[in-house]
Amino acid sequence: MxxxxxxxxxxxxxxxxxxxxxxxxxxxxxxxxxxxxxxxxxxxxxxxxxxxxxxxxxxxxxxxxxxxxxxxxxxxxxxxxxxxxxxxxxxxxxxxxxxxxxxxxxxxxxxxxxxxxxxxxxxxxxxxxxxxxxxxxxxxxxxxxxxxxxxxxxxxxxxxxxxxxxxxxxxxxxxxxxxxxxxxxxxxxxxxxxxxxxxxxxxxxxxxxxxxxxxxxxxxxxIDNFAHFPSNHLSLVRKDGAMDLYHGVLRAVDSEGRKILHDVDYQEYYNFIEEEVRSWSYMKFPYLKQYGKDKGWYRVGPLARLNTADFIPTPLAQAEFEKFKALTHGKPNNHCLHTHYARLIEILHAAEMIRExxxxxxxxxxxxxxxxxxxxxxxxxxxxxxxxxxxxxxxxxxxxxxxxxxxxxxxxxxxxxxxxxxxxxxxxxxxxxxxxxxxxxxxxxxxxxxxxxxxxxxxxxxxxxxxxxxxxxxxxxxxxxxxx
Amino acid sequence: MKQKKEIVVYGYGNPGRQDDGLGPACIRLIENWLSQHPEINVQTDCNYQLNIEDAEVISTRKLAIFVDATMAEMESFSFERVNPSNAKVEFTMHAVSPAFVLDLCQKIYDSSPETWLLSIKGYEWDFGEQLSYTALKNLNTAYDFLKGFLLKKHHEYIEQNVNLIQ
CATH class of the missing domain: 1.10.645.10 (Cytochrome-c3 Hydrogenase, chain B)
Known part of the structure; x- marks a missing residue:
C-alpha cells in the first residue's frame, strides 16, 4: 500500500x-x-x-x-x-x-x-x-x-x-x-x-x-550523520575571499571545495542563476545555470558562508573558523546540523563587527x-x-x-x-x-x-x-x- | 523627577498587511492621547511581532497590555487577562504569544505583571497600509475602551502609591 x-x-x-x-x-x-x-x-x-x-x-x-x-x-x-x-x-x-x-x-x-x-x-x-x-x-x-x-x-x-x-x-x-x-x-x-x-x-x-x-x-x-549529504554552496564573499555579509562578489563552491562560480559581479546574477518551477510546489528551485537543475542546486546560509569564505576578518571568529574547518580537513562541511555551529560562529563574528x-x-x-x-x-x-x-x-x-x-x-x-x-x-x-x-x-x-x-x-x-x-x-x- | 511608568501598552503587527496593523495603529492613537496628558502613568511600545526580549520589557511593570489584530469571530474587540499557562510553541518560533512572553517573564525575572490582551477584529490581510473600514471602526471602539481602562488603572496606582507613602 x-x-x-x-x-x-x-x-x-x-x-x-x-x-x-x-x-x-x-x-x-x-x-x-x-x-x-x-x-x-x-x-x-x-x-x-x-x-x-x-x-x-x-x-x-x-x-x-x-x-x-x-x-x-x-x-x-x-x-x-x-x-x-x-x-x-x-x-x-x-x-x-x-x-x-x-x-x-x-x-x-x-x-x-x-x-x-x-x-x-x-x-x-x-x-x-x-x-x-x-x-x-x-x-x-x-x-x-x-x-x-x-x-x-x-x-x-x-x-x-x-x-x-x-x-x-x-x-x-x-x-x-x-x-x-x-x-x-x-x-x-x-x-x-x-x-x-x-x-x-x-x-x-x-x-x-x-x-x-x-x-x-x-x-x-x-550531529555528523543527521541529514548529511553533499551539495554546492553559494554566498557573497569579499573580493579578497573574506567573509562579508553586507557586500562582495558572488562565489559558489562544490562539495569538494572547487570554485564553480568565480567571484562574479552580482549585478548580472541572472546570467548565472535560473529558477525552476515544479508542478507540485509554489516555491521555485534556484540553480546555477551552467550546471543544470540536477547538479546546479546549492545551499545558502551560515553553513554555505563558512564553506565559501577563505577566512573571517575578525580574530575570535577566525580562530573558531579554523577549528570548524579542521573538522572536515579544510573541505566544505556538508553536515546539516553543523549549520548550528556555523551560525554560532557568525554570531561571534557579528558581535566583533559591531564592537569594531x-x-x-x-x-x-x-x-x-x-x-x-x-x-x-x-x-x-x-x-x-x-x-x-x-x-x-x-x-x-x-x-x-x-x-x-x-x-x-x-x-x-x-x-x-x-x-x-x-x-x-x-x-x-x-x-x-x-x-x-x-x-x-x-x-x-x-x-x-x-x-x-x-x-x-x-x-x-x-x-x-x-x-x-x-x-x-x-x-x-x-x-x-x-x-x- | 520623571514619574516611573508602571503601565506599558504594547501593540504588535505588520502595518504593511492592512488590518494586521491594528496593534500599531492603536499605539499611534494612544501616543497622541498621551502627548496631551503626559502625567498619565503609561508608556508605549510597538513591533512587528512579540519575541523573547519582550519578557524583559514587561518585567519591571505593574501592568502590561498587548494590542493585536485578530481573525477570531467577535463583535469588534475582546479584552482578556493573559494566562501564562496558555503559552504554546509555534513551529518555527519567529514570534511568540503574550502568554509565552508572560510565562518567560515569570520564569527568568520572577516577575508577574498583570497582563491583558486587547484583540481587535480585522478583516483584510493583503499588502497595503490602509485599515479596512470596519477594522477602523473597531479600532476606535477599542481605543475608547482602552483609554477608560488606562485612566482607571492610573488613578488606582496613584492611590496605592499614596497609601504606601502614608
Whole structure:
C-alpha cells in the first residue's frame, strides 16, 4: 500500500508550508516533498510605485527580517540613483548600514540558537515540544535564557538606533542613510550597563560556541550523520575571499571545495542563476545555470558562508573558523546540523563587527548620501541571516518600478531543505505504520536547521497548525497527527 | 523627577498587511492621547511581532497590555487577562504569544505583571497600509475602551502609591 504523510506548519504572520512523505507498498519512503505556498503577489504589488518607496515597501513582506529587505532594496536602489554598487557610498553611509546589518544578524541568529537549536540539544529532539524551547531552558538553565533575551535585546537596540525605529525603519535610503550614530548612542552600546554592552555580547557569543562544542563532543555521531549529504554552496564573499555579509562578489563552491562560480559581479546574477518551477510546489528551485537543475542546486546560509569564505576578518571568529574547518580537513562541511555551529560562529563574528564599528568615528560623520547619474536597473544582494537575498528592480521613465524580482534565502534553500527532509524520512519513517512525535520532531529539526522564513518565501498570510496526514495509495487518510 | 511608568501598552503587527496593523495603529492613537496628558502613568511600545526580549520589557511593570489584530469571530474587540499557562510553541518560533512572553517573564525575572490582551477584529490581510473600514471602526471602539481602562488603572496606582507613602 502506498502512503502519504503530510506536515503543515504555519502561524498567522508566517507562510503556509507542509511536508508530504510518500511510502510505497512495502512501507519504504518513495519520495518526500516540502511544499511552501508561494504567492508572488509582492512583486506585482510594488509595480507602479515610485522607486524611492521600495526600501519601506519591502518591509511589508514580513516582520521577521525587515532589515534584510530594507538593506537589499536600498543596495539595488543605490545603483539606480547612480551611487554605485555597494562601494560608492560615503564611509558613514556604508558603516551605518553594516552596523544595522550585523545587529540584524546578531539578533536573528541569537533567537534561532536560544529558541530553536539549543532546546533541541538540551532536551533531545524527542523531548516534549512544550518544554523544548526557551521556557524549558529558563526552568533548567536560567542563565542561558537570560543571555538569549538580553542578546536579542542588544541586537534590536542596534537596529532601532540605526534604522530609526522598530517598524518600517527608514535608516537606509537610496544612495545612503538618513541618520548617523550619536556619541550618546555609541557610548550606550560600548559602555552601557552590564550586560547590555558590546564586550559582554562578544563574551556570551564565545560561551554559546563552547556550549555547542561540548554538546558536539558528546553527540558527535548524531550531529555528523543527521541529514548529511553533499551539495554546492553559494554566498557573497569579499573580493579578497573574506567573509562579508553586507557586500562582495558572488562565489559558489562544490562539495569538494572547487570554485564553480568565480567571484562574479552580482549585478548580472541572472546570467548565472535560473529558477525552476515544479508542478507540485509554489516555491521555485534556484540553480546555477551552467550546471543544470540536477547538479546546479546549492545551499545558502551560515553553513554555505563558512564553506565559501577563505577566512573571517575578525580574530575570535577566525580562530573558531579554523577549528570548524579542521573538522572536515579544510573541505566544505556538508553536515546539516553543523549549520548550528556555523551560525554560532557568525554570531561571534557579528558581535566583533559591531564592537569594531562602534569604535569607528566614521559613524558620527555628516556625509550621509551620494547621488550620481540615474540608471534604469539595479540589483542588491545581501547575506541575510538565512542566506543570500536577491532584490532586482527596473524603473520606467516616470521613476516607477516596472519590474521587481526577489529571490529570498528560503527559496534559495528549497532544494537542500527538500533533500534534508527526504533524508530524515528515509531514516525514520521506513516501514513505520504510525507517525510518532519523534518522527515529526526529526522532520522539524531538519527544516529548522535552515531557519526557514516561510513568510518571506510565501509572501502570504496563513494560519495552520503543524499537521501530519498519512494517506494510502488512493489518498484515503489512514492516520493524522496535529501538534497544535 | 520623571514619574516611573508602571503601565506599558504594547501593540504588535505588520502595518504593511492592512488590518494586521491594528496593534500599531492603536499605539499611534494612544501616543497622541498621551502627548496631551503626559502625567498619565503609561508608556508605549510597538513591533512587528512579540519575541523573547519582550519578557524583559514587561518585567519591571505593574501592568502590561498587548494590542493585536485578530481573525477570531467577535463583535469588534475582546479584552482578556493573559494566562501564562496558555503559552504554546509555534513551529518555527519567529514570534511568540503574550502568554509565552508572560510565562518567560515569570520564569527568568520572577516577575508577574498583570497582563491583558486587547484583540481587535480585522478583516483584510493583503499588502497595503490602509485599515479596512470596519477594522477602523473597531479600532476606535477599542481605543475608547482602552483609554477608560488606562485612566482607571492610573488613578488606582496613584492611590496605592499614596497609601504606601502614608
Amino acid at each position: 502506498s502512503k502519504k504523510i503530510t506536515i503543515e506548519p504555519v502561524t498567522r504572520v508566517e507562510g503556509h508550508g507542509k511536508v508530504t512523505i510518500y511510502l510505497d507498498e512495502q512501507g519504504q519512503v518513495k519520495q518526500s516533498r516540502l511544499h511552501i505556498v508561494e504567492f508572488r503577489g509582492f512583486e506585482r504589488f510594488i509595480q507602479g510605485r515610485p522607486y524611492w518607496e521600495a526600501p519601506v515597501l519591502v518591509q511589508r513582506l514580513c516582520g521577521i527580517c525587515p532589515v534584510s529587505h530594507l538593506l537589499a532594496a536600498s543596495k539595488a536602489l543605490d545603483v539606480i540613483v547612480g551611487a554605485g554598487t555597494g562601494e560608492g557610498l560615503t564611509p558613514t553611509g556604508e558603516k551605518m548600514r553594516r552596523l544595522m546589518h550585523y545587529g540584524q544578524i546578531f539578533q536573528s541568529h541569537t533567537l534561532h540558537f536560544f529558541h530553536l537549536s539549543a532546546p533541541d540539544f538540551l532536551f533531545g529532539i524527542d523531548g516534549d515540544p512544550d518544554t523544548r524551547n526557551i521556557i524549558g531552558i529558563a526552568l533548567n538553565h536560567p542563565e542561558l535564557a537570560v543571555q538569549g533575551v538580553m542578546m536579542r535585546k542588544f541586537g534590536q537596540e542596534i537596529i532601532r538606533a540605526t534604522a530609526g525605529k522598530k517598524i518600517h525603519g527608514t535608516g537606509a535610503i537610496p544612495g545612503g542613510i538618513n541618520k548617523n550614530l550619536s556619541i550618546e548612542e555609541r557610548d550606550e552600546f560600548l559602555k552601557g550597563n552590564d550586560p547590555l554592552n558590546a564586550d559582554k555580547m562578544v563574551s556570551w557569543a564565545e560561551a554559546a560556541i563552547d556550549f555547542f562544542r561540548n554538546y558536539y563532543v558528546a553527540n558527535k555521531e548524531f 564599528l562602534l569604535h569607528d568615528p566614521d559613524l558620527q560623520g555628516d556625509e550621509l548620501v551620494v547621488k550620481g547619474t540615474k540608471q534604469k536597473e539595479g540589483v542588491g544582494l545581501i547575506e541575510a541571516p538565512r542566506g543570500t537575498l536577491f532584490h532586482h528592480y527596473r524603473i520606467n521613465d516616470n521613476d516607477q518600478i516596472a519590474m521587481a524580482n526577489l529571490i529570498v534565502s528560503t527559496t534559495n534553500n528549497n532544494e537542500p531543505m527538500n533533500r534534508s527532509v527526504n533524508y530524515v524520512a528515509k531514516a525514520m519513517m521506513t516501514a513505520k505504520k504510525e507517525i510518532t512525535e519523534g518522527m515529526m520532531n526529526a522532520v522539524e529539526v531538519a527544516i529548522r536547521a535552515y531557519d526557514p522564513c516561510l513568510s518571506c518565501a510565501t509572501h502570504a498570510l496563513g494560519k495552520m497548525p503543524l499537521e501530519i496526514t498519512l494517506l494510502d495509495q488512493n489518498e484515503t487518510i489512514i492516520d493524522k497527527k496535529r501538534s497544535h
